[in-house]
Amino acid sequence: MKSLKIFILAAVAIVAGLFAACSDDDFKAGPAVSGTQVYFPESIAAEYSIGDEVSEIAIPVMRVVGTEAQTVAVLADDKSGLFSIPASVSFAAGEKKAELLMTFDRTKLEDGKEYPVSFLLNDEENTTPYGNSQLAITVTPWPWELLGTGLFRDDWLSSMYNGNSVEIEVQIHKHKSREGVYMIEDMYGWPFLTEFFGGSQADIESKVGLNYTPTNIVLNASDPNAVFFSRQFSGITDKDPDYGDYEIATLKDGEGTLVDGVVTFPIQGLGLFCLKGGQYANKNGNFRILLPGAEIVDYSLAVEYDSMRVDGDGVTSAVLTFNYGADVTGIGYVVVPSNISAEERATLAAAIADGSAKDLNKIENLDGSGSVTEKFVLAGSGAHTVVAVANDKNGQPLTADFVAINFFFPGSGGAAAPECEVQAQLGLPSALVPENAAKYPDQNNLAYLVKGSELQSVRTYLNKTAVIQGAGMTPEQIVTNYGNNISADQLSAANGTGFANIFIELDPDTSYTLIVKATNVYGKSKVVTAECSTAEVDYKGELVIGGYKMSYTATAEGQEPKLFENVFTVKAASAESVTDFIVTDFAYEDGGTWSGKYDADAATFTLTSSDLGKWYKLNETTAYCINAYVSGTDDAANAVVLTVDAATKQLKGLQNDIVVALGSVEGSSITGIIGAMGIYYADGTTIAPYTKPEAGTSALSAKMQSVGHSAVKVPYRSVADMRLAGRRNLLKSNAVSAGEGLTCPVRTLSVKPERCEPSPKTFGRVATFKLVDSSARLAK
Incomplete structure (x- = not known):
């Protein structure tokens, strides 16, 4: 099926105040808006x-409603008097973006001198409380001094695409007047992209669908213990209009460190943002910048509990085993007879x-x-x-890199570690959080609640x-590979009255499943699931919605005719619109979502999807791709018209020809077309309208069958090195109130350790899959 899409479009906070963290106040209704809603975008x-050759700066201005031509007054504050700034900015009819062009004499x-300039969109009737009507910038004539050649290793773009592990040389500059501020030239330029994707610039532009604009990225390490990227353009632009420019930012509480010339960030400390939303990056903690020298x-x-020994x-x-790196010269450690909080661990470190x-x-x-194994007497479990x-x-x-683990010690009585206790609920906001x-x-929207006791981690x-x-x-496997850990504060709430969350902007009348994996302080884990459907929209339009069956009998020379059938669902997008719809499972029943637009005058229904033309894995050897063509031709279509x-x-x-192509996979590339899973x-x-059978009855038998390549109309001139799509879907989440954590004094143990040999390890075949007890599924 389609690769799992986990773009977590969380309401995460970004360093430097570009985004604000959620609180209880976030759930108060905002003011109504009117007019064209003109604003300065966040990405400015x-x-x-500026270099010697620059004589102008274009400031982008956006608006939500772009029907008519419009001119908006602009007030500017330039204390230097050296900048020429227009008194207004103009939008062309049908355009939602305009530019305020500021000019100057570079000489x-x-x-190195900083010139502050501020702007105000002076039109109260057409601005919006949800966008910036004011903007402050600083213009500095080339403040950078070349520091030398450094190294950059990525774990940011890898959150969007499955690429190669890359570390490249980059030119790094330091700021002339601001200590600890650096600029990296073309950090995500073509030298990086070609190595990351393993292909040429032409292949990346045509097959992956990315463009690159030469862009330097600024890193602020003025505080070496709180290093951050302010939100800024990476230089990468996705040709898919739903995604657009890719921006990098450090998330709140995700600040990195600069130690001995090496910049690193914590896991999920970085964010990747685009028009679609944002997602956590640096998921493996591999992002790193080495300054010159x-x-x-x-x-x-690393520390691990080895075993219990009885004399x-x-x-x-x-018995504890300490594994350490080549430059470690010593280790200090303390044993505590309880599980302690993150704050207590840091204090003890x-x-x-x-x-x-x-x-x-x-x-x-x-x-x-190497490694060192030590043992010490412990009596109690x-x-x-x-x-x-x-x-x-x-x-x-x-101190900043201390490690802490907890373990369960059986003791002389051979006590067993307590099993993990966790519950999860998924339900409608009106039932779980009626106040919101x-x-x-x-x-x-759907709300959920996670509650347990003595939990050490929770992944959702x-x-x-x-x-x-x-x-x-x-x-x-899904939650382990694609889930996200809740924060320490949220974990504290889960161990108390429960942690609640709201997933927003979901599809109406659609079943969703929440997977929760929890691990307690004794190392025991449990996976639970909960399922719930969003409510139906109060639809009042004329187009018949619900289930539809699409059927076609394919014939090919030397083959028996094959009937292909596809069941898809049409749902209203909102109660306010009778022209916008959400379509699920069109052409191939993989859970994929399409946007539908009904035109009553033309008697047409147009479907668009960012998945059109992209490859997704079925298994390790095959992948599929939904393609649309102008009827009777080999010309690809960007939309499907019914x-x-x-x-x-x-x-x-249909007014288009649709082929669900089947391709062979080698690594992360498609090496050839081998057939079709749908024609x-x-x-x-x-x-025709279709009502799905009740659970337990037979499903469509034809939806998984395939025909050979000879029966497939796939006009690719070459499919060599065509890469699999690695993009993940986004789900927004906003936090509801979280409880306060409890702390207690730390009591350490006086032990007399002695060096010993580690316990022998048993090597054997590891199971590929672990089944989850179906009784763990909670009722709707």
Whole structure:
């Protein structure tokens, strides 16, 4: 089925205040808007570094309503008096974007000096409280001084596409007057893109559908403990109009560090934003920038509970193994007889670093990467925490990089670790969060609640039930590979009264499934699922909506005729519109969504989808792609047009030829067309209303059958190196109130460790799939 789409379009906060975090106040209804809603977009750079040849700067201005031509007054504040700024900006009829062109004489500007300029859209009737009517920028004549050649390793674009792991050389500049501010030349330029996708510039532009504009990216490391990217254009533009420009930003609480010339960010500390929304990036924590002259050191440290050992006198001991990097010279650690909070772990790590921690144990004189196993007597059973801090090559503790794990110790009685207790509910906002139902109606939103006890981590994933059921993966595999961890504050709420969340802008009258994987402080995990459907829209239009069956009998020389059938669903997009619709499963029943537009005068129904023409994996060896062609030709179409019966207002036929092509997969590329899983030509295809059978009865038997390549009209001149789509769908989420966490004093254990050998490991075949008990599914 289609690759799972997990674009988490969360209401995440961005460093420098570009986005604000959600709170209870977020759920108050906002003011009504009118007029054309003119605004400055969020993506405008706050700082403009200009070269000697630059004499103008174009400031983009946007509007929501773009029907008529319009001129909007602009007030400007330029204390230098060196900039010529128009008193208004004009939109052409039908255009939603205009440019305010500011000009200047470059020779009159001093290098390195900052020139602040501010703007105000002076039209209260046509501005909007939901957009910026004011803008402040700083113009600086080329403030950069070349620092040298550094290294850049990506884990940002990889959140959108499945590409190669890339580390490239980049030119890095430092700011002349602002300490700790750097500029990286063409960080995501063609040298990076061609290596990331493994193809030429022409292939990337034509087959992946990306363009690149030479763009320098600014990194602010003025505080080495809070390094961030303000939201800015990466230089990459998606030709898909639903996505547009890709922007990079550091998320709130995702600030990175600059240590010994190496910049890193925490997992999910970065965000990738586009017109479609935003998603977490740096999911593997691999994003890294090495400033010129930086030395790569390995201060990695990991701790694992090895086993319990019992001596001849029945004394029980815990065994811990410490794995450390090549430049670690020592390790300090403390054992705590309970599970402790993140704040308590950090406090204890600081005490280990300054030597004040009670019951501190030290491992010294380490040389080169390796592992050390230590054991110490423990009598009682229960949860324990180990906090460890590594020492650098100079013997100084690395407090910021401490590690902490918890483990369950059975003790002499052989007690078993308690099972994980977690519950999940998914329901309509009117039922679960009635106080927010007015803002988040049941037709387009779902609320959920996660509650448990002694939980250490919770990972969640939401998608359409049809997509999850057709993914070819278990719920545990899906949430493990594609889910997102809730934050520490949200986890605290889940361990108390419960953590609630609202998924917004969903499809109406559609079943969604929530998957939750929780792990308790004893290392026990559990996966639960909950399913619920959004409410139907109160539809009052004339077009007949609901289920439709599309049928076509394909014939090919030397083959028996084959009947292809497809069942798709048409639903109203909103109660306010009788022309906009959402169509699910068209051409291939993979849970994919299309946008539908009804034209009563032309008796047509037009479908568009960003998935049209893109390849998605069925399994490791095959993939499929839905293609549309101008009827009777090999010309690709950007949309699908269906005909509507003027009398009955029912869909009845096609104006395009549709082929669901089947391709062979090698790695992340399509190497050839091997057949088709669906053929629906305009000449011969019938469409009629259809009611799906009740659960338990047979489904369409024809939807998975395939015909050979000879029967397929696929006009690709070459499919060599055609890449699989790696994009994920976005689901927005806004947080409801979260509870307060509880803390308690930390008591450490006085242990007498001794060096020992690790326990022998048992190697064997690891199961590929782990089934989830169906009883874990909660009722709607």
